[in-house]
Amino acid sequence: MIAIIDYGVGNLFSLCSSFKSIGYDAVISDDAETILNADKIILPGVGAFEDAAKKLHLSGMDKTVKKAASLGKPVMGICLGMQLLFDKSFEYGEHDGLHMIPGNVIPLKGYIKDGLMIPHIGWNALHFRKKDPLFKYIKEGDYVYFVHSYYAADCDEHTVADTDYGGTVTAIVRKDNVVGCQFHPEKSGEVGLNILRAFCEK
Amino acid sequence: MITKRIIPCLDVRNGRVVKGVNFEGVADVDSPVALGKYYSDNGADELVFYDITASFEERKLFTDILREVASQIFIPLTVGGGINTVEDFDRVLKCGADKVSVNSGAIRNPGLIGEASKIYGDQCVVLSVDIKRVDNTFHVFAKGGRVDTGMDAIKWIEEGVSLGAGEIVVNSIDTDGVKKGFDIELLKLVRKAVNVPVIASGGAGCIKDFVDLFEEIPDIDAGLAASIFHFGEVSIPDLKQELKKHGIPVRLNG
Numbered sequence: 001m002i003a004i005i006d007y008g009v010g011n012l013f014s015l016c017s018s019f020k021s022i023g024y025d026a027v028i029s030d031d032a033e034t035i036l037n038a039d040k041i042i043l044p045g046v047g048a049f050e051d052a053a054k055k056l057h058l059s060g061m062d063k064t065v066k067k068a069a070s071l072g073k074p075v076m077g078i079c080l081g082m083q084l085l086f087d088k089s090f091e092y093g094e095h096d097g098l099h100m101i102p103g104n105v106i107p108l109k110g111y112i113k114d115g116l117m118i119p120h121i122g123w124n125a126l127h128f129r130k131k132d133p134l135f136k137y138i139k140e141g142d143y144v145y146f147v148h149s150y151y152a153a154d155c156d157e158h159t160v161a162d163t164d165y166g167g168t169v170t171a172i173v174r175k176d177n178v179v180g181c182q183f184h185p186e187k188s189g190e191v192g193l194n195i196l197r198a199f200c201e202k
Numbered sequence: 203m204i205t206k207r208i209i210p211c212l213d214v215r216n217g218r219v220v221k222g223v224n225f226e227g228v229a230d231v232d233s234p235v236a237l238g239k240y241y242s243d244n245g246a247d248e249l250v251f252y253d254i255t256a257s258f259e260e261r262k263l264f265t266d267i268l269r270e271v272a273s274q275i276f277i278p279l280t281v282g283g284g285i286n287t288v289e290d291f292d293r294v295l296k297c298g299a300d301k302v303s304v305n306s307g308a309i310r311n312p313g314l315i316g317e318a319s320k321i322y323g324d325q326c327v328v329l330s331v332d333i334k335r336v337d338n339t340f341h342v343f344a345k346g347g348r349v350d351t352g353m354d355a356i357k358w359i360e361e362g363v364s365l366g367a368g369e370i371v372v373n374s375i376d377t378d379g380v381k382k383g384f385d386i387e388l389l390k391l392v393r394k395a396v397n398v399p400v401i402a403s404g405g406a407g408c409i410k411d412f413v414d415l416f417e418e419i420p421d422i423d424a425g426l427a428a429s430i431f432h433f434g435e436v437s438i439p440d441l442k443q444e445l446k447k448h449g450i451p452v453r454l455n456g
Binding site for chain 2: 123165
């Protein structure tokens with residue numbers, strides 16, 4: 001079973017449906033026991049970092065996701081959920097993340113080439129930097145759907161895929177059993193479903 | 203690099219997909235779920251579902267269908283039609299929409315754009331504008347393109363973006379349903395006026411019209427169409443192959 005952590009951020013309907021469509025049971029839960037008993041854990045998120053980090057902390061889900069990771073459970077952060085895995089974010093101030101993957105979340109603005117629109121919205125190609133089990137059913141250059149204005153930096157060691165948007169932008173990170181996708185696999189068509197499929201397999 | 207998006211638009215009434223020609227005279231095409239899935243499997247980059255019903259009962263039917271679509275189709279979904287309040291945003295986002303398009307509701311209450319973008323983010327708020335030439339100027343039309351508001355289209359779009367709209371759909375009433383190409387003159391003006399994604403709508407009749415659009419306005423983001431896709435006059439895989447041949451970046455897999 002896949003547990004999607006519910007901490008009051010974002011709409012989880014599509015995410016939940018995407019797992020069902022590839023044949024996996026998924027539950028949306030804010031119950032620590034349910035989450036710790038799941039085979040795999042998804043940390044979702046849309047919106048602002050500070051608000052999400054606060055809600056994660058107030059719901060106690062920050063401890064749950066860290067505990068699950070320390071028990072060796074595969075954890076995947078998606079979009080803002082991926083950004084929350086890092087040490088810090090500099091979105092409107094400076095905010096602490098979960099410190100599960102070393103790195104910082106900083107604005108695309110000033111980093112990418114001038115004149116490109118922010119947020120980075122749309123289909124962009126994945127470039128593999130390292131081998132990763134998540135790539136089992138996809139290939140170099142496959143397109144996935146991005147929507148974000150901040151990106152993960154100082155995380156070279158753990159970046160397994162990136163994309164080009166007027167600069168190299170972190171797309172997938174991994175540290176042991178903890179992975180993060182900056183894009184939305186549940187909105188990236190067959191390629192996205194194939195990433196989730198690889199994640200769900202033992 | 204980010205790809206140009208090809209977006210089929212599905213007008214939904216009574217749970218079925220319809221398409222008006224110059225906004226009048228609708229014809230049934232197919233089920234929203236079947237058609238949406240077909241497009242998604244054939245390389246559509248995004249889908250727009252437009253609720254053209256009016257009554258409360260029909261609205262409920264629309265959201266039921268939307269849920270069904272969102273449980274089976276995993277590409278970005280935009281929903282428009284009858285969006286007048288933040289509660290309307292909430293209603294369709296809960297059913298699996300990713301973006302919400304406002305039109306007449308934002309003309310009546312421009313504050314809706316700012317309110318919604320603060321809660322859901324700019325990327326969620328799409329301002330859709332029906333535009334027609336009146337005495338050599340571009341006017342905003344409301345209520346499905348039937349009523350001239352007298353507002354200047356470019357000024358309204360600039361205001362919408364400053365209020366928080368994250369994307370603009372430009373629907374040219376002059377070219378809509380005519381199938382002789384997108385309204386390049388109007389689209390160039392809009393593209394120059396704002397720095398958010400601009401989606402061209404109205405006028406595509408063949409593959410060449412899309413090639414012309416992206417060649418004449420290289421920084422336009424997407425082309426939207428309905429009937430030419432629904433009636434099989436243009437297939438999305440053929441369209442994308444042709445765009446690629448012309449060096450226009452498109453997503454070919456998936």
